[in-house]
Amino acid sequence: MNESYFDEFEAPNRLLLGAGPCTVHPRVLRAMTQPVVGHLDPLFFQIMDDVCEMLRRVFHTENYVTMPISATGTGAMETACVNILERGDTAIVCRNGYFGVRLADIAERCGANTVMVDSPWGEPADLNALEDALKANPGTKMVGLVHAETSTGAITPLQHAIDMAHRYGALVVVDAVTSLGSHEVRVDDWDIDVCYSASQKCLGAPPGLAPISFGERAMDAINKRSTRVESFYFNLQGVAEYWNETQRVYHHTSPITMTYAMRESLRMMMEEGIDQRHARHAHVAAGLRAGLAAMGLELTTAEDYQLNPITVVKSPEGIDEAAVRGRLLNDYNIEVSGGLGEFRNRVWRIGMMGEGARESNVLSVLSALEMILADSGYEVAFGASVAAAQRSFANNGIAS
Numbered sequence: 001m002n003e004s005y006f007d008e009f010e011a012p013n014r015l016l017l018g019a020g021p022c023t024v025h026p027r028v029l030r031a032m033t034q035p036v037v038g039h040l041d042p043l044f045f046q047i048m049d050d051v052c053e054m055l056r057r058v059f060h061t062e063n064y065v066t067m068p069i070s071a072t073g074t075g076a077m078e079t080a081c082v083n084i085l086e087r088g089d090t091a092i093v094c095r096n097g098y099f100g101v102r103l104a105d106i107a108e109r110c111g112a113n114t115v116m117v118d119s120p121w122g123e124p125a126d127l128n129a130l131e132d133a134l135k136a137n138p139g140t141k142m143v144g145l146v147h148a149e150t151s152t153g154a155i156t157p158l159q160h161a162i163d164m165a166h167r168y169g170a171l172v173v174v175d176a177v178t179s180l181g182s183h184e185v186r187v188d189d190w191d192i193d194v195c196y197s198a199s200q201k202c203l204g205a206p207p208g209l210a211p212i213s214f215g216e217r218a219m220d221a222i223n224k225r226s227t228r229v230e231s232f233y234f235n236l237q238g239v240a241e242y243w244n245e246t247q248r249v250y251h252h253t254s255p256i257t258m259t260y261a262m263r264e265s266l267r268m269m270m271e272e273g274i275d276q277r278h279a280r281h282a283h284v285a286a287g288l289r290a291g292l293a294a295m296g297l298e299l300t301t302a303e304d305y306q307l308n309p310i311t312v313v314k315s316p317e318g319i320d321e322a323a324v325r326g327r328l329l330n331d332y333n334i335e336v337s338g339g340l341g342e343f344r345n346r347v348w349r350i351g352m353m354g355e356g357a358r359e360s361n362v363l364s365v366l367s368a369l370e371m372i373l374a375d376s377g378y379e380v381a382f383g384a385s386v387a388a389a390q391r392s393f394a395n396n397g398i399a400s
């Protein structure tokens, strides 16, 4: 009989270089060991206000309705869709990877007539096809776009798509789960109507909170709904009444400890500087890509659209991709992610997110990969990938 629940559990110190959660800085972990206060304690209200204010800076917005949802990123996806959409509305969702597929699924479950704009995985969203869909579906209420497709490693430049959707009178919902904290996301300048993220990707906290921001146009649409929101937990009005500093009406018990974590991880972002943080992610990703190329490995995404926080690598013919990940975890204590959906068993996803985006981590994962691939029969020149990354780092100046 297994009675392992009698034993204390001690988590290993993994190097988390997958698609999230990312490795969490000790400062954030320490913040989580503070005593729990009540969710209606005035001291906690100050913590909430701090978090909202810092989130506005990270999103580059003055939107009043900016706060973390008590959920992971998927909860923010549900919050966006369930509040914006009413049964019978039309939503257009661009699907160029697993999370676009999920966003469309959620829009459909909200009862929206959901039009899919598909493009091949590894490419950005197809904006010509988006325009065709907008033309063919007058009165579209919402356009959904994934800024950084974590499943494929591709970024979709947003400005043109947002302007286009607005010309056709649609609201724009942007999934910035993986881009916030590692790429520029400018909610006000780009005129995004609803933008959301998640604590465990490039914001550097554990999973459990999902920041979201609603602009005026989106709030107008929500206020003009003719039917009530079909979710209690994600009903924006209820959530916002708790986060609003003049109301503070109980909606659900706030995850106190996670809010401490979010505040500390945001404080660390403010100390580093948002632009500097993006530059660090870009610098680290460039080194990783140089190393992978030197190993003869190919990426799923063309150079112009590659993400900073996650690099998606094709596992070479004849190599058991899951076995390689297993050895990285067991022999080197490094977690990288496998593929999702149509990329399942075909790729590795190496994340350099938040605290994980460090030169030293690139060197570690490259040298471990060299060892494992060589042992699996793949031809490897030892040190070549590490040297390529070192050259990239040396030429590119920004310390990390």
Ligand SMILES: *Cc1c(COP(=O)(O)O)cnc(C)c1O
Pocket: 020, 072, 073, 074, 075, 099, 146, 148, 149, 150, 151, 175, 176, 177, 178, 198, 207
């Ligand atoms: C991780 C991720 C999500 C979902 O977030 P969860 O925290 O797993 O619920 C949504 N969109 C993108 C682009 C993601 O990378």
